[in-house]
Amino acid sequence: MTKKFFRRFALVLTVAIMCACNATAQSEKDVDLTPAQRAAYDNIMTRTSIRSWENKAVEPAKVEMLLRAGMAAPTAVNRQPWHFVVLEKRESIDLLATGRGGGMVRKAPLAIVVCGDMTKALEGKAQDFWVQDASAATENILLAANAIGLGAVWTGVYPIEERVNNVREALKLEDHLVPLCTILIGYPHEHPSPKDKWRPENVTRK
């Protein structure tokens, strides 16, 4: 009797969980979107890191689109405390090929070094907001790259002091510029599937 009850209970619970999961998976498709809205959302969901590129330069107009996307990002108190160093020449990009990941750098047709500009950053305790501001710009550039047929990867620099110093020295950056990351960009030579990172357990509703 007890065994039967528990078996039934387990079955009902399993069906309930399956229904709940299915409802969540369905919900995204149930939303009525215009083609433009769907395209914008899909652009976010299909972005993935690209680490291999065609041997082809990125057109200047596209480089400007990436920079405009970066500068469209939100920033604390609208300070826009950033500076973008664009590396298009082979010998300039190769300056970044120090240490791990050097092989990937040497094959990238374009690199944008996203820096925090301490002369524009907030003062006092709020100064470190520059990291979030420059990160928002970086993500915008990655998304813009995906939208216009390019592929890119964020390679971290700050807060690893050794990497910060390496990039500073390699590019002879002025003292008030702190490199947050290097974005390597080009026409994709690989087409990896986006990773499924949806984890409902990472969400709490209160």
Ligand SMILES: Cc1cc2nc3c(=O)[nH]c(=O)nc-3n(C[C@H](O)[C@H](O)[C@H](O)COP(=O)(O)O)c2cc1C
């Ligand atoms: C702060 C940060 C630092 C990263 N540094 C590197 C890096 O040094 N080298 C690299 O190949 N990818 C780097 N990545 C890319 C991540 O490995 C990648 O985003 C992650 O594996 C998820 O994959 P996806 O971008 O395809 O979704 C970095 C990403 C972030 C946000």
